[in-house]
Amino acid sequence: MDKNELRTQKLLIGIFSILLTVVLVIVAGVEAKKSTETKPVIEVTGVNKRCVSCHTEKGIAVKAIDQWKESQHAIKNIGCIDCHKAEKGDFDAFYCPDSDILVGRHPTPKDCAECHQQQVEEFAQSKHAHQFWIIKNDDRSIFEPTITTRHGCEQCHNISIVWPDKSVGECDACHPKHTFSRAVARQPETCGECHIGPDHPHIEIYLESKHGNIFRAKEKQMNLNYASKDLKKIPIEVPTCATCHMDGNETQPSTHNVSARLAWESQAAWSYRTVWLQDKLGDWTIKRARMEAICKSCHAPEFVETYFLTADLVNLQYNELRRVFVYWVKKLNKNGLIKELEANGKKYSDVVLNGWDEEPEHLMYHAWHHEGRRFRHGAIMMGADYTQWHGIWELHNDLVELIRWAAEHGDPEAKQWVNSRHPSKFMPYPIYDIPGNAWGINPLANKVPFLYVNYDDYWDRVYQNVKYAYEKGLLSEKQWQLWLKRYNNKEHYLGTKYNADSVYNYYLQLNAIDTKAMNEQVVNMQLPGKPFYQPRPGVIAGPSEKVIKQQLGRKEEKYSPESGTK
Incomplete structure (x- = not known):
């Protein structure tokens, strides 16, 4: 090997060594970043600190505290008392045991509206908030005992609960308590808690559809925790229930009014074009146009x-x-x-x-x-x-x-x-x-x-x-x-x-071959062994009462399949 070749070989080795070093540095940096990433520091102060300390010491709903610490509420320093505050005379006000803190047992949409006014108002104008099951509920109030509706109808239809403070709805029907996760609310099975069964099998329909098929294949790769407030396009490959009915895209704003894109009242006894809040939402053609605008993000x-x-x-x-x-x-x-x-x-x-x-x-x-x-x-x-x-x-x-x-x-x-x-x-x-x-x-x-x-x-x-x-x-x-x-x-x-x-x-010929095989293998077959029961003409099947009494008094004998007697 001459000197030029040796010099070239050394140069190549040097270049590859430098490249390998750079790659190793990048990988090490990524891994170091992963190892040093930590969850946001959650500071609990004031009254909220008293709540957390008391619950922790007494072992009461401790997981709720852990769930809250994962929420955007915790990151933004929105604590227990911000949602559970109460005044004397409130329908759900009570003093925590061994405490002088007056709290509300049931935060309602009225409480949520202090920060989420638009979402609460949109929800209240949707069919989710419509009390049709109380307005027209003969099939529940007559056909079923009341106790069955407590964990039956009411468990789902509580999404349209009317509270004593006159607010409507239950936000945590979709957003789980304390984490209020957007990802959970977008998960198809969350909608499937209620939209399931013989009368409205929407989760089954979704999972049968190509949409559901792709979602199942790709769900581990999709981040459902995106913020929809300023959404300019659908950020996931395939729609969930929320994508079509609530999320926005290039042309449509997101909404908590699940009726804003529905062109039919197709749950009713008759199908008729929706007139629900037509003065605010427009007629059925406008609602359909909203839905089509979402669909056209993916389809021609x-x-x-x-x-x-x-x-x-x-x-x-x-x-x-x-x-x-x-x-x-x-x-x-x-x-x-x-x-x-x-x-x-x-x-x-x-x-x-x-x-x-x-x-x-x-x-x-x-x-x-x-x-x-x-x-x-x-x-x-x-x-x-x-x-x-x-x-x-x-x-x-x-x-x-x-x-x-x-x-x-x-x-x-x-x-x-x-x-x-x-x-x-x-x-x-x-x-x-x-x-x-x-x-x-x-x-x-x-x-x-x-x-x-x-x-x-x-x-x-x-x-x-x-x-x-x-x-x-x-x-x-x-x-x-x-x-x-x-x-x-x-x-x-x-x-x-x-x-x-x-x-x-061609397929007729293939079908004829199939049919011939079926006839040969099954239809025209007759097994040679005798069946174990053959009714005889003129004889009533089954023993008479007299025969039964006689048989009960006999000792056990061998059964004769030919005669059908002992």
Whole structure:
């Protein structure tokens, strides 16, 4: 090796040594920073120090103190007495044991409003604060013993509690006591404490959706503790419940009014466009525009608008199903086949809304309060299974059961329906529809639907219904134009103008192979061994009382499967 090569080699070694040293210094600095990072120093002084010392010495709610120390309140020197202060005569005022400190047992939104006035006011104007369960609560006050509502309805609906000081709400329903964590409030399961179950399975719908799927995959990488006050864009990759209903983005301010972006009252017995605080929040089109503005942070405009238009048509379709239920229960009530509950001259159940003691009322209630909500909410929140199997399928099943009940109890019209063999009997109502869907073009998707392929005027009928809804203000001008765009080019959006028969025939062949295998492996099989019980013609299954008494008096004998006797 000559001198030049040796010199070059030494130079390279020197450069790499310097680079390695720099990297090691950077790594050491990062690790040193991590090791020296400490939590903010929380200074507890004055009355607050007395509270903390007493609780610590007596071992009373010590973890609450630890939780408070993690909060922004503690960092900003907002202590116990700032939230728990009270004056004589306050409904919740009391003296702590062995203390002369007068404190309030229940800090209310009125207390929170001293620092968070905007949030408290927004909340008080939302449906979270609406006392509908007290205004209309026959199904709780009659059907259930009161004790069950204490840890049932009231535990969730306490979010709309009206306090003796006339403030409304419970901030710690979402923000846990003492930490008041934003991250916890944004966690989908926090909303799922209440928005769960057969009548409003929103957490299940969310977790079924692509939104929930991505959240589960990425949640450990996302920081949900961001401040939303000056939020200019959505800082996380996928929305949580709070993202869509509360957080802001480039165009929308954040809000504690969860009704500000809702275009439907879809929890009600009928779906109708929201008029909630219309003078302050605007009409349903303005509320929908707010929601769409959030969605368009991640999705293309046409996808968002087509998806919501389809969901809106689902809500309108629900109304037509419900109209049939209302027709039948009113008719059965008028004919005396079902009756309302009465006491002291007052009726305590409405056959349309909340009857339970007779089958048609029971079906009617569930078709609204359970299956009907799931059908509508699944469509709005991307929960396909809740729109389909937990929704429309169950709704139709309720309707069939109701009409069968009417037929069994002598209603001539119901008997005619039951005896009909025509498939269209399952659609005794007008239809809403939209050509195709928001996801793409599928030439095979429209080879099956009975009404579509058997009625030449199917789309003419649908056109009339959608146009009528638009004229009644239930669809916006923009939505009507979007629907017309698809209607006028429906062969494209439905895929019927594209020939994919070769693909269809290929899968038909595969299906035939599958079917043949099923028949060979299962359907046409008959095991050679005899079954252990075979009823004999003319013989009542099961021993007579005389035989039972005789058998009880016998000693245990071997059982003969051939004879069925001992």
